[in-house]
Amino acid sequence: MSVFLPRGRHLLADFHGVAAGRLGDAVAIEALLRAAADAAGATPVAGHFHPFGPGLGVTGVLLLKESHISIHTWPEHGFAAVDVFMCGAARPDKAVEAISAALAAGSVALREIARG
C-alpha cells in the first residue's frame, strides 16, 4: 500500500435469501462490485471474477488502492459472502449499501472489524 495508513474498516456481510438469478452472473457481479467501489470513493487496481459454471456460483475480488471487495456466491443456497475492507477516507459502508440494494437479500448479517 502506501498512500494510506494501515488503519482500516473491514465489513463482513453475509446475505441470505437472495434470488439465485442475482448470484450466478460473473459479469453482473463484477459490475456491481465496481459500482460499490465507486459509491465508496475507492479506486480499483485489478479485478478477477471466476464463474464455477451454469447454475453455480461466482467467486471474485476487486483489488483496490484502499484494500479490497470480495464476493463468494452460492445460488443454490441463496447465499453470498461479501467483504469490504477499506483504508483511508473511503466509505466501506457505502459499498455495502450498494451491494445490499442490488442483492435484495431476505436477511443480512453485518459485522465490522477494525484492522491495522
Added chain:
Amino acid sequence: MSVFLPRGRHLLADFHGVAAGRLGDAVAIEALLRAAADAAGATPVAGHFHPFGPGLGVTGVLLLKESHISIHTWPEHGFAAVDVFMCGAARPDKAVEAISAALAAGSVALREIARG
C-alpha cells in the same frame, strides 16, 4: 461456489513488526500465499498481486475454490493485513500458520469469524 456448503471459517490476521524486506516483493508474496493455500489443502483458481512500487507495499489475492486468501502490506509500517476465508474441509489455520512463519512478525492479532 458449488462443491462446498457456504459455511466457512474466516481468519483475519493483522501482523505488526514485520521486516520491511518481507513485505514489498509481490512475487515472493504470491509464492507465500500459494504455499499457504497448499498447507491448508485449498485449491487456487486465480491470483493477482499488485505492487505499488519500489519501497511500497503489495495488495494481492488468491481466489480459491474454497473462497480466498488476501494480503495487503505496508513495509513502511511493518504491517500486513491477511484474510484467510475457507469453506469445506480446508484448514485456514494451517494457511495462517504458514504465513506467520514466513512473516516472523513481532505480534499478531488473530480473529476468527464464522461465515455462512
